[in-house]
Amino acid sequence: MPILAFKLNSNLFLRDPQSSELGQKIIEHSVDMVDRLGFDEFTFRKLGAEIGSPEASIYRYFENKHRLLLYLIDWYWTWLDYRIEFRNQNVKSAAERLRNCIQLLVEEKAFDPDIPFMDEQKLQRIVNSEFEKTYLTRNVDSDNKEGLFLPYKGVCKKVAALIKEINPKYMFPHSLASTIMLSANHQVYYAMHLPSLTDIKKDSKRKHSELVDFLQGIVINTISARNK
């Protein structure tokens, strides 16, 4: 049994995958497969074949593959939220806490052996290329009512609060927070696939610190501007 576990919204699943061996196998292999095949090519049939269980068994855990994706994505943001809290303990300066957030948003994650069935590195790649598919659907509103986007919104709220703390007069803290969060993911994706949309170089060793500088530059200059 894992040392660390996140309690995720129970609307995400029919049966909690963390509670059984099969459930954990479903998570572990779906992370691997979505990373390899992409979410669109990923199917419960293929997943079943890979873990040697019938498709129908997977449907006992997740209503459909979209919920499974939401589960993975929610896991990611819950985990990031946890890491932000951890990192910012006893850090007094709001500016420093904000910088830490940006750092954590961008930072390349490593596999955390505390949670053996979750590969955080693969998960981050999934977030980079599949995240927006969670809410760009006809079910946004009902999914939202069920609280399925709370982990992401939570992190956004946290970043927005820091912005507000640094400059209480700034009018768009949530918009700025969601903008840089999205950009953090997209710039990485662009660097890999659509390089003319970014100045971040795929091969650069400083890639991640460049991206941090870029985002940090936006946030700090935007909120600390003298109101003309």
Next chain:
Amino acid sequence: MPILAFKLNSNLFLRDPQSSELGQKIIEHSVDMVDRLGFDEFTFRKLGAEIGSPEASIYRYFENKHRLLLYLIDWYWTWLDYRIEFRNQNVKSAAERLRNCIQLLVEEKAFDPDIPFMDEQKLQRIVNSEFEKTYLTRNVDSDNKEGLFLPYKGVCKKVAALIKEINPKYMFPHSLASTIMLSANHQVYYAMHLPSLTDIKKDSKRKHSELVDFLQGIVINTISARNK
């Protein structure tokens, strides 16, 4: 025959839909249907039923529905590019040209009767909620090689050039351009569906000018910051 037409990349289609009545019907009704149903629920079968033509006939124009989406999205960015050129004619100040770009990115579009089979208002809503699906696929790289993202990249390049013109020392003009272009769309979507991620209010009459202020604030403050 339309007065105005855009020449789009011929890799997008098998037969040019602008060249025939059926083709134009395909475009007109797919814009309507994708706007109504969302891209995921949209199928060639349903489209065929709606225009009274067999599914197979549509496949003679477009290889698959993803290409059709790309066609619509490419149309949008080509059209926006054209409008930017038009608006910025004889405008000397780079700052003003940049502001015009942001304005045009955000501005609510109206139906342009010059192109009777293209409803720009619906098209803009499609871009807001479906754009990223064009490149968040396993085919990004091959699609990119075929030049299918050129119109979007073109607008991004134009905005980046203006940023560079205003501050030649700024290190991330393309990243900043793509960030605000993406944000322009997302903030509108958030306002409608995930309001806690934005400060733009759905019902506000000043909604669009608020969003312009937000984006303008980011860009100007970011690039005109004195290098500390």
Next chain:
DNA sequence: GCGTTTATGATAGCATTACTATCATTTTTG
């Protein structure tokens, strides 16, 4: 330890999707 929930396996089936193929008919055009 025994009976009963509970979870999984095995297999089947079904409507829809995303195409492809064929052939007849209409329209265009050289």
Next chain:
DNA sequence: CAAAAATGATAGTAATGCTATCATAAACGC
């Protein structure tokens, strides 16, 4: 007016996204 091109009509096929049923195995309650 004949040949070519575009469309219609219809069929078919593999894969997807499920749902249903029944048997078996594991766990759990007393």
